[in-house]
Amino acid sequence: MGRTIASITQTWQEEEAALNRFKRALRKDDQVLLDELLVLSRLHLAEASYASNLYPLDMYLIAILLEVYKQLKTIQHEFYNPEQHKDQARLEEEEVFLKLITNYLETSGEQPQEDTTEAQEEDLPVVEIEDERSYADFEEAP
Amino acid sequence: MSQTHTFTGWLLDLYLNQEEGLSLWFISADDDSRVCFRQRFPVSFYVAGPNETLRALWKRISGHPDVLSLSRQRKQDVFEDQLVDVMQIEMESPASQVKLFHDIEQIYPDLTYYDADLTINTRYMARYAVFPLALCQLEVDGNDVIQSIQALNDRWELFPELPPLRVLQVTPDADPTRSSVQSLLVHSDRFELRLALDPQGSYLQTFDQLLSDYNPDILATDWGDSWLIPFLLKDSEAKGIPLQLNRDTSRPVRWQKETSYFSYGHIIYRPEEAHLFGRCHIDRKSAMMWSDYSLPGTLEMARVTTMPIEKAARVSPGQGISAMQVITGLEKDVLVPYQKRQFEEFKTGLQLIQSDRGGMVYQPLTGLHTDVAQIDFVSMYPAVIILGNISPEVPLPDGLTPAHHDLGVVPLTLKPLYEKRVAIKQKLRTYPENHPMVATLKERAQALKWLLVVCFGFLGYKNARYGHIEAHEAVTRGGREVLLRAKDVAEEEGYEVLHMYVDALWVKKKDCNKPEHFTELIKKINHRTGLTINLDGVYRWVAFLPSKVDPRIPVANRYFGVFQSGEIKVRGLEARRRDTPLWIASVQKEMIRLLGQARTKNELEDCIQEAFNHYQQALQTLKAGMVLPEQLVINGKVSYALEAYKASTASVRAARQMQAAGMPVKPGMRVRFVYTRGEPDVVAWDLGSKVEPGNLDSDKYVELLIRAACSVLSPFGVSVDILREWSLSDGLQLHLPATFIMT
Numbered sequence: 080m081g082r083t084i085a086s087i088t089q090t091w092q093e094e095e096a097a098l099n100r101f102k103r104a105l106r107k108d109d110q111v112l113l114d115e116l117l118v119l120s121r122l123h124l125a126e127a128s129y130a131s132n133l134y135p136l137d138m139y140l141i142a143i144l145l146e147v148y149k150q151l152k153t154i155q156h157e158f159y160n161p162e163q164h165k166d167q168a169r170l171e172e173e174e175v176f177l178k179l180i181t182n183y184l185e186t187s188g189e190q191p192q193e194d195t196t197e198a199q200e201e202d203l204p205v206v207e208i209e210d211e212r213s214y215a216d217f218e219e220a221p
Numbered sequence: 222m223s224q225t226h227t228f229t230g231w232l233l234d235l236y237l238n239q240e241e242g243l244s245l246w247f248i249s250a251d252d253d254s255r256v257c258f259r260q261r262f263p264v265s266f267y268v269a270g271p272n273e274t275l276r277a278l279w280k281r282i283s284g285h286p287d288v289l290s291l292s293r294q295r296k297q298d299v300f301e302d303q304l305v306d307v308m309q310i311e312m313e314s315p316a317s318q319v320k321l322f323h324d325i326e327q328i329y330p331d332l333t334y335y336d337a338d339l340t341i342n343t344r345y346m347a348r349y350a351v352f353p354l355a356l357c358q359l360e361v362d363g364n365d366v367i368q369s370i371q372a373l374n375d376r377w378e379l380f381p382e383l384p385p386l387r388v389l390q391v392t393p394d395a396d397p398t399r400s401s402v403q404s405l406l407v408h409s410d411r412f413e414l415r416l417a418l419d420p421q422g423s424y425l426q427t428f429d430q431l432l433s434d435y436n437p438d439i440l441a442t443d444w445g446d447s448w449l450i451p452f453l454l455k456d457s458e459a460k461g462i463p464l465q466l467n468r469d470t471s472r473p474v475r476w477q478k479e480t481s482y483f484s485y486g487h488i489i490y491r492p493e494e495a496h497l498f499g500r501c502h503i504d505r506k507s508a509m510m511w512s513d514y515s516l517p518g519t520l521e522m523a524r525v526t527t528m529p530i531e532k533a534a535r536v537s538p539g540q541g542i543s544a545m546q547v548i549t550g551l552e553k554d555v556l557v558p559y560q561k562r563q564f565e566e567f568k569t570g571l572q573l574i575q576s577d578r579g580g581m582v583y584q585p586l587t588g589l590h591t592d593v594a595q596i597d598f599v600s601m602y603p604a605v606i607i608l609g610n611i612s613p614e615v616p617l618p619d620g621l622t623p624a625h626h627d628l629g630v631v632p633l634t635l636k637p638l639y640e641k642r643v644a645i646k647q648k649l650r651t652y653p654e655n656h657p658m659v660a661t662l663k664e665r666a667q668a669l670k671w672l673l674v675v676c677f678g679f680l681g682y683k684n685a686r687y688g689h690i691e692a693h694e695a696v697t698r699g700g701r702e703v704l705l706r707a708k709d710v711a712e713e714e715g716y717e718v719l720h721m722y723v724d725a726l727w728v729k730k731k732d733c734n735k736p737e738h739f740t741e742l743i744k745k746i747n748h749r750t751g752l753t754i755n756l757d758g759v760y761r762w763v764a765f766l767p768s769k770v771d772p773r774i775p776v777a778n779r780y781f782g783v784f785q786s787g788e789i790k791v792r793g794l795e796a797r798r799r800d801t802p803l804w805i806a807s808v809q810k811e812m813i814r815l816l817g818q819a820r821t822k823n824e825l826e827d828c829i830q831e832a833f834n835h836y837q838q839a840l841q842t843l844k845a846g847m848v849l850p851e852q853l854v855i856n857g858k859v860s861y862a863l864e865a866y867k868a869s870t871a872s873v874r875a876a877r878q879m880q881a882a883g884m885p886v887k888p889g890m891r892v893r894f895v896y897t898r899g900e901p902d903v904v905a906w907d908l909g910s911k912v913e914p915g916n917l918d919s920d921k922y923v924e925l926l927i928r929a930a931c932s933v934l935s936p937f938g939v940s941v942d943i944l945r946e947w948s949l950s951d952g953l954q955l956h957l958p959a960t961f962i963m964t
Contacts, residue, residue, distance in 0.1 A: 083577050121584070125581055129578075131574050131578065180833075183834050
């Protein structure tokens with residue numbers, strides 16, 4: 080028989096679209112923050128669906144409050160218990176990746192090259208790369 | 222009357238016979254012979270309506286030569302509280318019943334008809350409790366006409382005595398849609414041979430002789446419907462060499478028309494089907510669930526649903542569950558309405574918002590988690606239907622407490638099915654993995670699982686005889702309640718709930734990393750919900766992945782992990798998608814396998830490196846053009862007629878090439894293609910034209926590979942952007958920070 084009522088994800092998208100004009104008028108920095116807040120509301124879609132509220136935006140706002148409060152509590156906890164959080168520092172994404180590459184190059188017999196761009200620039204003429212390889216985003220999900 | 226004799230054997234095939242009523246083929250339990258008997262089979266259907274119209278109908282058909290009797294009866298309509306007055310029309314044979322019903326329905330469309338469009342298998346099962354492959358005892362007269370029949374086993378037996386089936390497998394030596402077939406590979410338990418398709422047609426004589434000598438019960442083919450049988454029949458006619466595919470030599474092959482239909486959000490295409498009389502033809506390429514449950518599952522499906530084996534192999538399990546519900550109705554002696562008369566009840570907007578909900582699908586805590594238990598409810602929706610007695614004809618429960626004592630048609634149908642599946646699963650646990658029964662039992666359990674799964678869907682299907690949206694909604698409501706109760710219990714017991722997905726929970730707790738650590742939790746959930754929940758396994762680690770579009774957003778069904786047994790579980794990744802090229806899927810699977818070797822968190826670091834190295838090697842192989850085009854074929858799909866497309870996707874462009882080459886393209890058909898450089902940018906694979914590896918658009922495939930690799934590596938800190946930047950560069954020009962190189 081199909082669904083009559085829009086799914087919770089669809090209502091979320093509708094609410095997000097309804098904020099478009101508001102978002103457009105915001106300063107760029109604030110737009111980014113608004114986006115982040117909206118992401119927080121998506122973390123509780125299942126709960127919002129279960130609530131079956133006539134005005135789902137209420138649920139999204141409460142979800143945002145909940146997540147912001149959670150972050151606040153975490154920061155508070157870290158602030159008052161700094162020792163407990165020492166080990167949680169994680170490698171940055173780029174570092175993790177670079178480590179993988181380095182190990183790969185070492186095991187495959189190739190040597191990782193240091194960034195010698197600056198040194199070369201002094202000796203070599205600058206060549207404009209005309210046909211920089213670029214990848215247009217994939218046309219469709221196959 | 223001539224003298225009767227007793228015969229014991231298994232029912233193989235049953236079909237209409239214009240003269241006597243039915244033809245039934247049996248496999249003898251005494252001498253392994255294949256025997257055909259006939260049987261008179263008068264059938265009744267019922268009509269209700271205003272008295273004057275019924276009287277007019279009575280007058281019209283009372284002299285009809287095939288009408289045996291007309292009588293007034295009071296019977297139970299499944300959707301009515303009170304008995305209803307109906308006219309019973311008893312007909313000489315099923316064939317005459319079908320004809321008369323269609324005639325009078327044209328004249329009296331407003332009357333209510335019952336038991337009017339039942340299949341012959343359904344009627345036979347309801348009357349004699351006999352089903353495909355049932356062991357039967359018959360009394361047969363001297364003219365081979367059955368006088369009485371009774372089944373010696375029932376549909377729910379766990380280990381029924383089954384006949385020694387003769388299966389003949391026939392496979393072309395090449396995919397006929399792509400290349401020219403040179404020979405047929407013929408294989409049975411007794412012989413294996415290759416029949417070259419010689420221009421004189423001597424292969425036809427040999428094949429005909431094989432059919433006659435070996436006399437198979439099941440002809441299992443590849444492309445039998447779409448190519449093999451049409452080709453054989455055409456060649457036989459052209460060369461004047463007789464070929465008898467049917468066991469019943471008085472019949473030609475019966476062709477069922479091709480069709481496209483919409484099911485569970487997809488357009489499905491079913492090609493023309495070749496059906497045989499006296500033996501069964503199964504085309505493995507068009508058998509919908511063959512890859513899931515193969516022959517043992519198909520036979521199980523035929524037994525429990527009573528559908529003919531040929532049909533059980535090809536149709537969706539939905540038709541099976543529908544047939545079973547009709548049988549339950551007939552066994553309860555309730556009338557089966559021809560047309561559904563149940564409509565959706567009026568609801569307010571708020572009621573609609575509250576009821577039109579699916580199962581609970583949570584947003585998991587993304588990232589890598591160790592020592593996680595996955596616990597699943599056993600066939601949750603069927604169990605909710607049975608526990609809550611959810612059926613369209615009985616009052617619906619509030620939550621999980623049934624509102625009616627007697628089980629309705631739907632739970633009554635499901636109960637033995639559910640119990641049989643649970644019993645098979647329990648039996649499976651008692652066998653070691655290498656036990657010869659394991660594979661067969663798994664396939665049988667899989668067939669039963671599909672029937673249970675679709676039963677819930679059919680409750681919400683408007684055309685289903687026992688479809689009723691309120692009942693469907695009551696099931697999801699019950700499911701949500703069950704899952705929340707389970708969550709409550711888990712949290713009360715100190716577990717962290719990482720994820721919940723309709724009928725499964727992923728939980729973890731400090732120091733809980735062995736199956737026995739979760740026993741108490743499972744017991745408590747069973748008690749609180751009234752449903753059975755099982756431990757699917759304890760993961761060494763599991764990674765819940767975020768959205769590809771926005772990595773901040775979790776996705777419910779995109780994860781992979783490794784159980785303590787070493788078994789890998791993957792959901793929602795490229796390797797699971799049908800359209801992913803084989804080679805890309807295999808690279809991703811291998812990366813996951815390498816990661817799966819890690820037993821501890823410390824070992825994981827080495828395994829990540831191995832997985833990354835594998836990706837690097839694959840990338841180099843791909844860039845060097847060393848991957849065969851057939852390994853890079855994308856299995857696309859067209860869902861609509863080609864004219865309906867405004868945007869030309871790659872699948873549509875490939876499909877248009879096929880259409881231009883005179884190949885038929887139907888909605889729901891799979892369209893295989895490869896990406897190529899220049900124009901055209903895709904080539905339909907089934908055109909058969911040769912594609913050189915150098916002509917492939919490697920950029921497209923590199924992107925596919927990057928995405929597949931990133932799905933695996935992202936939980937370990939590798940983002941798609943970094944991986945893409947590295948992969949699209951020549952590899953060694955990345956700006957490596959000096960500090961990192963020093964370490």
